[in-house]
Amino acid sequence: MSTTIEALADDLSAKFGQAIKSKIVDKKIVKIEVGREDITAVAKYLRDNMGWDHVKAVTAIDLSRATKKEDRLEVIYHLGTYSRADCWGLDLAISCRVEKASPRMTSLTDIWPSCEFHEREAFEMFGIVFENHPNLKRLLLPDYWSDIPPLLKDYQPPGR
Amino acid sequence: MLRYAGSVLPIRPKSGLFGLHLTTSKNIVEMVEEREATPLERDRILREDSVGRVDRRREGGELQLITYRFRNFRLIRYLVNWGRMASLFPVHLTTACCSVEFAATHSSRYDPERFGWLPATGSLRQSDVVVVEGTVTSKMAQRVRLIYDQMPDPKWVIAMGACAISGGLYAKDSYNVIQGIDDIVPVDVYVPGCPPRPETLFEGILLLREKILYGRAL
Amino acid sequence: MTVLEKREEVRKIEIYDTGEAPLTVSYGPQHPGTGHFRMIVTISGDTVVDVEPDPGFVHRGEEKMAEYKTWITNIPHLERPVILDSAGIQYPYVLAVEKLMGVEPPERAKYLRTIMAELQRLGSHLYWFALYGIFVGHATMFLWCFTDRDYIVDLTSLIGGQRITHAYFVPGGVRNDAPKNVPRGLLREFNRYYRMVTGKELTDKHLEFRKYVLAVCEFFDGRLDDYWEMFFNSEIFIHRARNVGILSQGDAIRLGVVGTTLRASGIKYDNRVCNPYDAYPNLKFDIPTGERGDCYDRAVVGFKEMRESLKIISQAVEMMPDGPVKLKQHPINLRVPAGEAVARTEAARGEMLYYIRSEGGDRPYRVKISPPSFRLLPAIAYLLKGAQIAEIPPIYWSLNYWPVEADR
Numbered sequence: 117m118s119t120t121i122e123a124l125a126d127d128l129s130a131k132f133g134q135a136i137k138s139k140i141v142d143k144k145i146v147k148i149e150v151g152r153e154d155i156t157a158v159a160k161y162l163r164d165n166m167g168w169d170h171v172k173a174v175t176a177i178d179l180s181r182a183t184k185k186e187d188r189l190e191v192i193y194h195l196g197t198y199s200r201a202d203c204w205g206l207d208l209a210i211s212c213r214v215e216k217a218s219p220r221m222t223s224l225t226d227i228w229p230s231c232e233f234h235e236r237e238a239f240e241m242f243g244i245v246f247e248n249h250p251n252l253k254r255l256l257l258p259d260y261w262s263d264i265p266p267l268l269k270d271y272q273p274p275g276r
Numbered sequence: 277m278l279r280y281a282g283s284v285l286p287i288r289p290k291s292g293l294f295g296l297h298l299t300t301s302k303n304i305v306e307m308v309e310e311r312e313a314t315p316l317e318r319d320r321i322l323r324e325d326s327v328g329r330v331d332r333r334r335e336g337g338e339l340q341l342i343t344y345r346f347r348n349f350r351l352i353r354y355l356v357n358w359g360r361m362a363s364l365f366p367v368h369l370t371t372a373c374c375s376v377e378f379a380a381t382h383s384s385r386y387d388p389e390r391f392g393w394l395p396a397t398g399s400l401r402q403s404d405v406v407v408v409e410g411t412v413t414s415k416m417a418q419r420v421r422l423i424y425d426q427m428p429d430p431k432w433v434i435a436m437g438a439c440a441i442s443g444g445l446y447a448k449d450s451y452n453v454i455q456g457i458d459d460i461v462p463v464d465v466y467v468p469g470c471p472p473r474p475e476t477l478f479e480g481i482l483l484l485r486e487k488i489l490y491g492r493a494l
Numbered sequence: 495m496t497v498l499e500k501r502e503e504v505r506k507i508e509i510y511d512t513g514e515a516p517l518t519v520s521y522g523p524q525h526p527g528t529g530h531f532r533m534i535v536t537i538s539g540d541t542v543v544d545v546e547p548d549p550g551f552v553h554r555g556e557e558k559m560a561e562y563k564t565w566i567t568n569i570p571h572l573e574r575p576v577i578l579d580s581a582g583i584q585y586p587y588v589l590a591v592e593k594l595m596g597v598e599p600p601e602r603a604k605y606l607r608t609i610m611a612e613l614q615r616l617g618s619h620l621y622w623f624a625l626y627g628i629f630v631g632h633a634t635m636f637l638w639c640f641t642d643r644d645y646i647v648d649l650t651s652l653i654g655g656q657r658i659t660h661a662y663f664v665p666g667g668v669r670n671d672a673p674k675n676v677p678r679g680l681l682r683e684f685n686r687y688y689r690m691v692t693g694k695e696l697t698d699k700h701l702e703f704r705k706y707v708l709a710v711c712e713f714f715d716g717r718l719d720d721y722w723e724m725f726f727n728s729e730i731f732i733h734r735a736r737n738v739g740i741l742s743q744g745d746a747i748r749l750g751v752v753g754t755t756l757r758a759s760g761i762k763y764d765n766r767v768c769n770p771y772d773a774y775p776n777l778k779f780d781i782p783t784g785e786r787g788d789c790y791d792r793a794v795v796g797f798k799e800m801r802e803s804l805k806i807i808s809q810a811v812e813m814m815p816d817g818p819v820k821l822k823q824h825p826i827n828l829r830v831p832a833g834e835a836v837a838r839t840e841a842a843r844g845e846m847l848y849y850i851r852s853e854g855g856d857r858p859y860r861v862k863i864s865p866p867s868f869r870l871l872p873a874i875a876y877l878l879k880g881a882q883i884a885e886i887p888p889i890y891w892s893l894n895y896w897p898v899e900a901d902r
Contacts, residue, residue, distance in 0.1 A: 144593045144835040145849075170750035172838075173864030175849050183832065183853050194836065194847060194864070198747045198761050204768035207836050209849075230750025233871045234864075241557075256550035256901055258415040258452070266451050267558055273451045370530050372552045372898055373577035376621065376658065380647075383640030400524070416530070416551045419523050445571050449559040471577065473657065 121146050121206050124166065132158055147192065147209040152221060155212045159193075159227045167200040168208060171224070174234035176242045180216060181269045188213045189242055191221060193231065214244060216268075223249040241267040354489070360430060361488035363392040364481075365403040369423060372410025374437035374471045381474040388481055405432045405484065408461070410471075411439035411446055412454045424461045432488070434480055435463045438470040445470060516543050523551045527629050527887055531897035533874070537883060545878040547871055549901050556902040560861035565591060565828045568858070570661040575865065576899040577658055579618040581611040582841025583865070583899070584663040586848040589771060590837035591665040594830045594852055597821060599772075603667035605814040608773040609707075610653060610662055611839075612803045612810070616714075617646045617658070618842035619800050622894050626793065627725060629887040630734050635725045642717060645684055649710060652676065665828065666821035676706045688713055704811050711808045718801055726797055735789035739877045739889035742787060749872045753844025754799065755893055758784035758791040765840035777809050789892035796894070829856055841866060843894050867900035 125141050128148060135154035140147045150158050162168045173194040179186045192211040197203045214221050223246035225232050235246045236255045243265040246252060254261070264271050368378060381388060400423060412420055424433070435457055438444030443455035457463060464487060467480035516538040523532050532548040556575060560568050572587055573580035585607065592598065599607075620643040627635025647657045653672045654660030662669050678701065685696045692713065700706050725731055741751070746759035756763055764781045766774045782798035784791030832854040838847045844866025851860040870893050877889050 140834070144833060147834065169747050172750070172845070172847050172869070173849065173862060175860070175862040177851060177860045182859065192849065194849065196750075198756070198763055201768075204763060205770075207838065209836065228750070229748055230869070230872065233868065237868075254550075256553040258413070258550065263451075266555065271451075271558075273449045273555070273558060273562070367524070369524055372530065372554075373574055373659075375529070376577050379621070379624075380640060380644070383644060384637055385641065385644050411552065411554055413551060413553055415553070416523060419551075423524050445574065446554050446559070449562045450555045451558065452553055452555050471659065 121208070124206070124208065127166070128158070128161075131161060145209065146207055147211055149190075149211045149213070152212045152214060155210065156222055156224065156227070158210060159224050162195065162208075162210070163227055167203070168195040168197045169199055169228070170196050171228045171231035171234060172196045174231055174238050176238045176244060176267070178216065178242065178267065178269045179213075186213075187216045189216050189219050189244060190214075191238065191244065193224065219244040220247060221245070222247050223252075225249055241265055243268070357489045360404070361392075361485040363394070364405050364432075364485070365394055367400055367403040367406040367423065367427070369406055369408050369420065370410070371408060371412050371416050371420070372437075372439065374409035374439075377469075377471040377474060377477065378407060378409050378436065381477045386474040386478055388478065391481065391485070393481060400426045401428060403427055404430065405434060406461075407434045407436050408440045408457050409436040411437075411444065412457050412460070413452045414454060415452070417454050417457075417460055420457065421460050432464045432484060433457075433461050434465045434467060434484060436467045436477060436480065437472060438468060441466045441468065514538075521886070528890065529897050531895070531900075533878070533890075535878070535886070540882050540884075542878050542881050542883065542886065545875050547874055549871065549897060551901065552898045553901040557861055557863065560858055562857065564856050565830060565858065566664065566826055568861070569663065570659070572861075572863070573659055573661060574898075575863075575902050576618075576841065576843070576896060578621050578896075579614045579842040580659050581607070581614040581662065582618070582839065582843075583846060583863075584661070585611055585839045585841070586837040586846050587850070587861075588663045588665045589839065590835040590848045590850045591830060593835040593837060594833050594850065595665060595828075596831075597666055599667040599821065600818050601773075601815050602671075602817045603819045604772040605810050606653070606668050606672060606819060607663060608777070609672075609807055609810050609814075610650065610660075610668075612806045613646055613650050613653075614658075615842040616800055616803050616807075617643050617650065619796050619803075620646065622796065622891075623721075623725070623793070626888075626891040627731075629891055630731060632725060632728070632730055635721075638721070638724070641687075642714065645687065645710065646714075648680060648684070649707065652680065664820065665830075667819045669820070671819050672703055674703055675701050676703055681706065684710070692716065704814075707811045708808055711804045715801065715804050718797070718804075722797070726794060731793070732790060735793060735888050735892065737786075738789045738885050739881065739892060740786060740788045741873065741877060745876065746787065746873075749876060750869055751844075751873045752866045752869050753840075753842075753894065754792050754796045755787075755870060755873060756844070757782065758795045759787035760785060765838055765845050769838055771837075771839060773810060773813075776813065777806050779805050779809075789888045792892040792894075827856065829854065830858075843867060843896060843899070844869065863902055865899040865902065867894075867896045870895050871900060 122141055125139055125148060129136055132154065135150050135158065137149040137151060171193055175192040177190045179188050179190055190211055190213050192209050195208045221244055223235055225235065232250065233255065235249055236252060238244050239246060239252055240254045240257050406424060406427060408420060435441050439446060440457050443453055446453040447455055465480045465484045467477055469476050516536045519535045519537060521528055521533040521535050523530050530551045532551065534546040534548055535542055536544040556572060559571060569584055573584050576583045620639040624636045624639035650660065651657045654662040681696060681701055688696055696709060700709050741755060741759050743760045746756055746761060760783055762781050762783050767781055779802045782795050784795050830852045832852055834851045836847065836849050838845055846866055847864040849862040850858055853859045873893055874890065874895060878886060881889060
């Protein structure tokens with residue numbers, strides 16, 4: 117099994133060649149972007165064959181004000197492993213892009229139960245609906261929040 | 277003996293039975309819109325119901341020297357106020373980070389228990405002061421008002437930390453923070469700082485005691 | 495129908511039929527036992543049937559605010575979530591920004607950062623045990639821990655300028671150097687306590703910063719023995735916390751827990767050793783683990799971590815080289831090149847992860863904070879199910895969940 121991050125990335129490309137859209141492998145971040153349809157297969161492969169057994173964070177970014185503007189959201193899963201001691205120092209992230217207008221994505225909670233609360237937070241902050249999520253409800257925002265999801269770039273906080 | 281054994285300080289919205297508001301949170305909005313004492317009314321009540329350092333003048337403008345009505349007899353009023361200020365039971369309303377300095381104030385280095393400020397793990401119905409520490413978010417604001425209403429009269433409020441006074445560090449860019457608890461509960465003492473040092477909170481406690489005893493502290 | 499369902503294969507939940515419907519109690523935000531966090535607890539008789547955590551009472555929108563403030567002005571407000579351990583939450587932010595900038599701080603700054611992080615870890619653990627003690631019923635622990643914590647916080651304020659929210663870290667180093675000498679008043683105050691507990695005196699040679707810190711570390715090492723006898727080895731605590739809230743190793747991995755909880759369940763994972771940063775590769779220390787994963791183990795692991803922190807501080811203050819503490823002048827108008835970076839450190843409560851994306855301007859484009867308490871939320875829901883009501887405080891407080899950090 118590969119222990120350096122480059123070997124890992126190469127392993128993934130070998131197996132899922134066409135599914136991988138782009139990858140960044142350097143000292144700052146290791147991010148492998150896959151298509152929306154393939155992320156479940158990639159996730160299952162990472163968990164079963166490579167031993168990445170939990171999710172450290174689920175980030176979503178609104179790319180509509182970036183330098184290369186796109187009308188999409190990018191959802192990043194930061195993975196971690198507790199069972200493989202040789203990979204403890206590696207940071208791996210897989211990501212996929214969804215449409216901003218009505219973002220939907222398959223939930224990865226049946227593969228990694230630890231991402232349940234993170235996906236709930238991404239749901240309420242960005243409006244991404246995770247299909248097959250066990251309990252997709254509001255987590256941090258108050259009950260009567262009726263505005264657009266706050267972390268989208270279109271939302272301006274009241275003070276500004 | 278006393279005409280009204282109520283609070284020395286500003287009036288509350290219409291009291292329920294024995295000063296308790298037995299209501300649900302659905303009615304919170306109506307409560308907040310009920311009229312609290314305006315600053316002028318607060319001044320009037322302070323002047324009339326307190327002892328000592330405030331001067332008392334009749335409406336006509338002369339100093340009334342002859343008989344006070346029994347309720348204005350200063351010794352009784354002084355004793356009542358002294359009893360109230362010397363045994364304040366605080367409600368430790370941890371709303372955010374200032375709770376750490378509140379807890380540190382209760383340690384043995386800065387010991388408020390020697391002033392009668394007993395540890396804050398009691399029931400709300402037996403407390404006098406609510407120390408709102410830290411940022412009040414909109415989800416928590418409902419509960420702050422509910423807690424304030426559940427406390428029986430006489431009660432006081434200390435706003436601890438910059439966030440409770442005016443929104444603090446979160447005044448401009450946050451979408452979920454109440455800009456100061458003035459809008460929800462009537463505040464008696466503002467304790468500045470982010471977080472206030474234990475000495476500052478102590479100064480706030482002592483000012484509150486002075487305010488209870490004499491009617492005004494600064 | 496959450497992840498709790500899978501629990502059945504590990505622990506049988508005994509629900510006594512009291513003949514009544516289960517009662518739903520709001521273990522609410524104004525409860526000294528939970529702090530600013532709400533759990534909707536459904537109980538039947540004396541057993542907890544279901545728990546739904548309801549965080550969000552301190553959700554102040556830190557991630558959104560971070561996009562409106564510059565790189566430097568982000569630091570004071572990003573340190574407010576975990577105010578006790580503010581070094582622990584500033585650390586990955588500055589590490590990630592330094593990764594984006596492609597710079598490394600000078601050596602002395604690395605050691606100073608390490609010392610500050612460990613001091614705040616000590617302060618945070620003492621606060622944790624103080625509240626753990628008082629909600630298990632041991633009020634002496636509260637008072638002892640807060641008394642001792644004041645001396646640690648004095649040191650923090652000496653180095654950083656403020657008791658807990660010092661905003662000491664900047665990208666590229668630390669804000670200012672540690673002083674050469676300790677003020678005489680501080681030495682006198684600590685001497686009074688030192689004399690009372692150990693019977694020895696501190697002399698004027700302890701006015702030097704290095705010697706003062708070493709004296710404090712040695713003193714606290716002895717004090718931890720007292721703590722062991724008083725609390726961790728006392729019948730009250732052992733009976734309350736042994737075999738309560740057991741989290742097996744498989745469950746710990748599956749739920750993705752961090753920090754003391756993870757180490758008490760037997761997994762020897764600590765970011766300071768597994769993913770080292772700053773001065774940690776040069777320092778020698780141990781990672782304590784537990785065997786059973788119950789509340790007692792978590793407390794003992796936290797206790798041993800305090801000893802390790804003292805070791806780290808003593809080593810770091812001896813090994814600290816002289817030199818500058820910042821890169822160039824104070825980086826006020828910082829412009830960070832475009833890119834994305836991830837940084838992970840070990841805060842007091844567990845692993846803190848930051849993901850920062852910059853578009854080349856003077857403010858971040860996206861800052862994502864993954865605090866350790868947020869990753870303990872599934873563990874709260876899981877462990878409390880099937881417990882007795884009297885076990886709720888030990889379980890909740892043994893996880894060291896800090897609501898402000900989880901809500902950001």
